[in-house]
Amino acid sequence: MSASGSNSFDLNGLIVRSEPLKKLIRLVEQVAIHPTAVLVVGETGTGKEIIARAIHNFSSRVNHPWIDVNCAAIPEHLVESELFGYEKGAFSGAESLKPGLFELADKGTLFLDEVGDLDLKVQVKLLRVLDGVPYYRLGGSRKVNIDVRVVAATNQDLEEAVRAGRFRGDLYHRLAQFKLTVPPLRDRPEDIIGIAEHVLHQHSPGSRFTQDAIDTLLSYSWPGNVRELKNFIFRGVLEAAHPQAEFTSADLQFPEILPQKEGPLTLNGDLDHVERQMIFQALERCGGNQSKAAEMLGISRRTLLRKLKAYRESALEGFAGPERLEQQRYYRAQLNVPATMKHADERFPATLLNIGLGGAAVATEKPLRFGVSLSLAFSIPETEIKAEVSGRVAWSNKEGQHGIQFSELQPAMRACLQRWLLSEMKKEATRPKVAG
Numbered sequence: 001m002s003a004s005g006s007n008s009f010d011l012n013g014l015i016v017r018s019e020p021l022k023k024l025i026r027l028v029e030q031v032a033i034h035p036t037a038v039l040v041v042g043e044t045g046t047g048k049e050i051i052a053r054a055i056h057n058f059s060s061r062v063n064h065p066w067i068d069v070n071c072a073a074i075p076e077h078l079v080e081s082e083l084f085g086y087e088k089g090a091f092s093g094a095e096s097l098k099p100g101l102f103e104l105a106d107k108g109t110l111f112l113d114e115v116g117d118l119d120l121k122v123q124v125k126l127l128r129v130l131d132g133v134p135y136y137r138l139g140g141s142r143k144v145n146i147d148v149r150v151v152a153a154t155n156q157d158l159e160e161a162v163r164a165g166r167f168r169g170d171l172y173h174r175l176a177q178f179k180l181t182v183p184p185l186r187d188r189p190e191d192i193i194g195i196a197e198h199v200l201h202q203h204s205p206g207s208r209f210t211q212d213a214i215d216t217l218l219s220y221s222w223p224g225n226v227r228e229l230k231n232f233i234f235r236g237v238l239e240a241a242h243p244q245a246e247f248t249s250a251d252l253q254f255p256e257i258l259p260q261k262e263g264p265l266t267l268n269g270d271l272d273h274v275e276r277q278m279i280f281q282a283l284e285r286c287g288g289n290q291s292k293a294a295e296m297l298g299i300s301r302r303t304l305l306r307k308l309k310a311y312r313e314s315a316l317e318g319f320a321g322p323e324r325l326e327q328q329r330y331y332r333a334q335l336n337v338p339a340t341m342k343h344a345d346e347r348f349p350a351t352l353l354n355i356g357l358g359g360a361a362v363a364t365e366k367p368l369r370f371g372v373s374l375s376l377a378f379s380i381p382e383t384e385i386k387a388e389v390s391g392r393v394a395w396s397n398k399e400g401q402h403g404i405q406f407s408e409l410q411p412a413m414r415a416c417l418q419r420w421l422l423s424e425m426k427k428e429a430t431r432p433k434v435a436g
Helices: 019-032 048-058 076-084 120-130 158-163 169-175 189-203 211-219 225-239 271-285 290-297 301-317 322-330 411-430
Strands: 009-011 014-016 038-041 066-070 109-113 149-154 178-181 333-343 346-355 359-363 373-379 386-396 401-406
Touching: 014 019, 014 048, 014 189, 019 048, 019 178, 038 048, 048 066, 048 109, 048 149, 076 120, 120 169, 158 169, 189 211, 189 225, 211 373, 211 386, 271 290, 271 301, 290 301, 333 411, 346 373, 359 386, 386 411
Parallel strands: 038 149, 038 178, 066 109, 109 149
Antiparallel strands: 009 014, 333 346, 333 373, 346 359, 359 401, 373 386, 386 401
């Protein structure tokens, strides 16, 4: 099935709606007709095996064997015998000839999943086979000739593995004659909804997601990608009390998941600067929630607040550029002013507890589910400016307090709020320090 003529289609279990994935499938169709080896890279759970299988299905080898092997699942001492086979009597227990996976895939495609886990000794022999050199089975004296197209996949950075000496550079370049990168699910919002709806309709035909459920699905980064999303929807449908026409955030129990950004912290500079980076990146990952950021960092919330205050004072005394911008982004002015919230055409009162450029904390008697989209209206203190901003619920507690993560602020509103926050930062920095 071609990717070019459809807005959305299911390719061997791969739901394709987003432009990045459509572009990838077009590349798959093009490379499939060539005999080159292909390396498929991407995060765990993105669907690398499905992409590899699509290469086989679009190729002229489609009517010949498709053999897949998880290189990480084979015990190290058996990898060579599994891939290349063995002769009778080659070792204790070898009671008959066994063809290897390369032989079984003759004229077809051999898929090497998790290829980065191959032992260096096996890598040498694999390279020779890929170069078309006949090989011997273990214990054999007769060379074996095969015609196999190899597609490999990994979630590792093989270029880094080459630099570290864990993977042969010549084998990497042989496997990566053509390299395909499967984008993570967080970069494919259309596919998030397509996959979720597909799983929902499989297990609850005729049902649909409400808008708040869709908003919440899109607010999470899905670090486990397609596998995590499918498992989450499947569990939510099974745990529903009875079949229903609509599934909301509450039905799917979205409070169990939190927005996050995956990947290692990127740190550089002296120790003080590294500490500052760690704190700001923790705040970024936790949507500005200071309690959760403190927990992630392994420090108390009081310690985090003390360090943030010290950073604000340093920024006002002379820091400029990125450091000062970071301070303004994560600074929260403490308040206790009335506000109005709006969700699903309903308006209700709230109290604004703190606010910054990235979000705010509010208290309200109205229960709010994680990920719910809403708007917050308030007056900027000491000004005549009426503000209304939109965002999503990023956290909640039992006291009826909620963290609101703002959507992108309008430039004029951002400028007004930024000026007021800077004046509050200056006031706080010049307040007399209380001993003890």
